[in-house]
Amino acid sequence: MSQLPVIIIGSGLAGYTVAREFRKLDAETPILIISADHGGFYSKPTLSNALATGKAPASIVTASVEKMAEQLKMTIRPYSRVAAIDPLAKTVTLRDGEKLPYSQLVLALGADSIRLPLEGEGVKDILSVNDLDDYHQLRNVLEHKKDVTILGAGLIGCEFANDLTSAGYRVRVIDISAQPLGRLLPQSGGAFLQRRLEAAGVTFHLGAATRSVERVHESLRLTLASGEIIQTDVVLSAVGLRPRTSLAEAAGIAVNRGIAVSRSLQTPHGDVYALGDCAEVEGRVLPFVMPIMHAARSLAATLAQTPTPVRYPAMPVLVKTPACPTIVSPPDPARQGEWVVEEDDEGVKALFKSADGKLLGYALLGASTREKNALATQLPAVME
Ligand SMILES: Cc1cc2nc3c(=O)[nH]c(=O)nc-3n(C[C@H](O)[C@H](O)[C@H](O)COP(=O)(O)OP(=O)(O)OC[C@H]3O[C@@H](n4cnc5c(N)ncnc54)[C@H](O)[C@@H]3O)c2cc1C
Known part of the structure; x- marks a missing residue:
């Protein structure tokens, strides 16, 4: 056989x-x-x-x-x-x-892609990009459009915000959390990223929940929980x-x-x-x-018959936001520690350290990303 x-x-x-x-x-x-x-x-x-x-x-x-x-x-x-x-x-x-x-x-x-439970018949027109076919569809829908609203200020939402702005679109980002990349960055890192993306042309609506999306002729009308109305051409969801x-x-x-x-x-x-x-x-x-x-x-x-458990070294993630170069090595949530932050106009260096001073994770933004190689060797493995 x-x-x-x-x-x-x-x-x-x-x-x-x-x-x-x-x-x-x-x-x-x-x-x-x-x-x-x-x-x-x-x-x-x-x-x-x-x-x-x-x-x-x-x-x-x-x-x-x-x-x-x-x-x-x-x-x-x-x-x-x-x-x-x-x-x-x-x-x-x-x-x-x-x-x-x-x-x-x-x-x-x-x-x-997670779909938010929103009301309105415009919901079916919300796009998300999780594979090549989705990207194809996004490109088609964007043709002759000017204005894009992104739901979600996480990694993928911020990357698309930067990319769409660079491509000439007017971009808004709506997120329920108070800062972009809320799960990956300490507050000062999020604020720095926000400022840099705003300088590039992105408008943020933070601490804001979207309630419904209606189609009005060629546009979509979003209603936020606050009652604020946003009129947009395209809605791109990036909520996880x-x-x-x-x-x-x-x-x-x-x-x-x-x-x-x-x-x-x-x-x-x-x-x-x-x-x-x-x-x-x-x-x-x-x-x-x-x-x-x-x-x-x-x-x-x-x-191939050689049982081999996986070992994960530290694996920093590069956030592809050219307006604000960002590298994050998120600390393991199970490890106790706190953020120690140094920042100036050029960058943010946030180190997550244990009580005895061990480096458990980091977030580097702007000019501070230069330090990534020096810090990488000090990080603990994710899984030994
Ligand atoms: C826009 C975007 C940007 C990203 N940027 C980064 C980055 O900068 N850095 C980074 O580290 N990660 C990034 N990621 C994450 C990274 O791309 C993913 O972790 C990775 O590509 C996932 O690969 P996968 O093979 O597990 O899943 P997928 O690539 O989703 O593959 C799943 C496959 O399963 C098939 N499939 C599913 N169900 C069935 C079925 N029932 N029968 C047959 N086939 C099935 C699908 O057709 C597909 O071929 C990004 C992700 C996105 C969406």
């Missing part, structure tokens, strides 16, 4: 990186990637700084699905959605009913992501905030693994590139 494949569901960074790393260790075992999308390889972080440089969606794809299949000697089924997993029979079932057996299964399903867990949950695989896996990226079902934006690794959901790269290398070794 021919060898059963390793099946990977998802052709994002997580799916393709684990396939690539596995191929380095095992040239023979068949790999099948099943993907609901086009299957082309692209860098998703590019999507939030591609408008200013006028990048067309096609130019963002760095390798077509055919090229990926050839390069990694594997089979890829694009535009195929997995509808069910049976961990006991070790099969996946596609939406058309086809059943495919696997030897080992990797869930690299990504995450869905929710790991895609429903396939796993329906198969009886443990789910918490994400698909719950051990440090070996393994579910309790032994031959079923998860990584990337859909996974919660020992309690941590880390929807960023660096954790995916580390997880993919470990998982590839485990799939």
Whole structure:
């Protein structure tokens, strides 16, 4: 009987990186990637700084699905959605009913954009950008438009605000929190970023909740909880992501905030693994590139019969806001400490330190980003 494949569901960074790393260790075992999308390889972080440089969606794809299949000697089924997993029979079932057996299964399903529970018939026109098709749609909708309102002043909201402003749009950002990047930056860092983005042309409405979105002819009308009305051409939502867990949950695989896996990226079902934006690794959901790269290398070794728990070093995140260069290494919420902040007109250096002076995290903005290399070596690992 021919060898059963390793099946990977998802052709994002997580799916393709684990396939690539596995191929380095095992040239023979068949790999099948099943993907609901086009299957082309692209860098998703590019999507939030591609408008200013006028990048067309096609130019963002760095390798077509055919090229990926050839390069990694594997089979890829694009535009195929997995509808069910049976961990006991070790099969996946596609939406058309086809059943495919696997030897080992990797869930690299990504995450869905969170939709705010807003009122109004304009809600269906709210866009979000979580993949290349979304970016395509955003580009189409933006044509001949001037004014964009972004819901959410987190990392992706701020990056789009900067990019859209640089591309010539009038940009407002609305967030319920009192500062941008509220979950990543201390107050002074948030204020610095806000000032720099405002200087670049962004208008912030902070401490403000959006209640409804109505369509009025060609525009959208937002009503805030305060009663303030905002008229805009386009609404882009960037209020966060929710790991895609429903396939796993329906198969009886443990789910918490994400698909719950051990440090070996393994579910309790032994031959079923998860990584990337859909996974919660020992309690941590880390929807960023660096954790995916580390997880993919470990998982590839485990799939190739060398069980290898993932180790995460410190993984600072670069915020792509050219108006205010920003690098953050958020402290582990479980660690006690406080922010020690130095700031001037040029930058903010915020160090999160324990009571005995150990560096646990940092936020560097503006000119202070120069210190990132010196500080990086002092940071503790995220997971030893
Ligand atoms: C705009 C934007 C900017 C970002 N910028 C940065 C950055 O600067 N730095 C950083 O570190 N991180 C950044 N990130 C986060 C980073 O891009 C993600 O963490 C990473 O790309 C997630 O990869 P993934 O493979 O886990 O998920 P995805 O890329 O979402 O891939 C999921 C795959 O699963 C497939 N799929 C889902 N369900 C099914 C199903 N039922 N059947 C078949 N296929 C299915 C999808 O089609 C897709 O191919 C950014 C994210 C966004 C949205």
